[in-house]
Amino acid sequence: MPALVLLGIFMVYPILWSLWMSFQVGRGMNFSFGGLANIIRLTQDTVFIRALTNTLLFLAVQVPVMLVLALLFANALNDSKLWGRGFFRTAIFLPCVTSLVAYSVIFKSIFAIDGIANQTLLALHLIADPINWLSDPFYARVVVILAITWRWTGYNMIFYLAAMQNIDRSIYEAAKIDGVPAWARFWYITVPMLKPVILFTSVISTIGTLQLFDEVNLLTMGGPSDATLTLSLYIYNLSFKFMPSFGYAATVSYVIVVLVGILSFIQFVAARDRRA
């Protein structure tokens, strides 16, 4: 099986290697065994704490918002009597096909200080002064969250839409005849039936957000003053930007592994509980 051989070379081997590296200290290519030195360094590293908090914040805000939106859109688009279904479906999926670089740049220009976003908000009298989107720690985070939500909602929507089309129509017909209102049909039939897919998308989105790199690197470079620094960006900076310290970077990356493990486990347990 060629796939297993390739996975062996390009997955298993690097995984083991980076585990070994996470116990090495030193800069550049000089390593020595440091035992738990890297883990101790983690607990005292304020930049790391910052990156960890930012990443968890993005995760806690963005993933639930995105998945709920995707579910709502999919449910609306699953109605065969809806006018303009094809158009809405394509429009909402469209952001997914843009390149990360392209959309980061577009967002950068939209959220420039005298850019279109500020102009619109000023014209609508929603704000009194232009917001310095990308240079203000709070608003820079808002832009990052908006950007990822814009890009990935349609992607998740397609999974839900496909799964919804597998649900037997007659269940809905029966519920309709029994006088069950639309919101209740959504909540008591659609959502439970989609549970495996919701679990799948939430695990995938969690993994994706924990590894967030491209958008923050292109939009804000992690700034202003590390307000949007993520763990992946920190790992990149540690390994390639400054004097490389690969061992410590590997330790930071195992923080992500542990987080993914914990969160996936919680999601699996939560999904099982609701079934019971």
Place this chain on the structure above:
Amino acid sequence: MTPLALIGRFATYLLLSVAAFISIFPFFWMIVGASNTSADIIRGKSSPGGALFDNIAKFVNSFDMVRVLFNSFLIAGLGTALTLLIASMAGYGFEMFRSRFREKIFGGLLLMLSIPFAALMIPLFMLMANFKIINTYQAVILPGIASIFIIFYFRQASKAFPSELRDAAKIDGLKEWQIFLYVYMPVMRSTYAAATIIVFMNNWNSYLWPLIVLQTNEMKTLTLAVATLAAGYTPDFGVIMVGAIAATLPTLIIFFLLQRRFVEGMLGAVK
């Protein structure tokens, strides 16, 4: 229709219209932007301007564009073809052959899916350095082609592949690879279409790994070229918008060509 249902209907259309507008607006912005000067774009000018040809010329001259496009298409195209071949073979194998270790190996694969790329980046880079293939096409393509996500996807979809077809083909004397090539692949067309969109998109747009392994300008992909243009302190947004359009167009075309099969293919995978 009851008044309540009417309000619901209205809310649905409102929600979808707002979502569609927000989804499409940046595309409109990108196209209008390509025809404006950088200063106009930052000032939020949202009507077409006269700088289109100027921007295109500047963009084409800022890199060896023929080479950059060639790199992008080669890496994304070859990467996609190899990924689909390897992953669909693995997915087929997992579903068709029963072995004692099948579920254990598959479980192991799913666990690996949760290992972030960031954790593999440095060892992979060192591995490539040991193979002495840094800054080559192989280095960009190889790590991606055994995609666990796509293997998983093909295995799920293969559950819908009727085993009677395989049995019948076996009776007719076809070998395993012939069954795969002449029976399985045509039957699973939609699955391949959906996977093509996803894999091509990922390969074409991939940024972090190429950024690390491709070090000279001649090897850069379009994504990297646009990122380089955008990285300066005073980026020329008009030129970048042209680049953004160029970077988006191929995936957009593939999506529209395969769109009908795409939803069908997704349908098979989530059953």
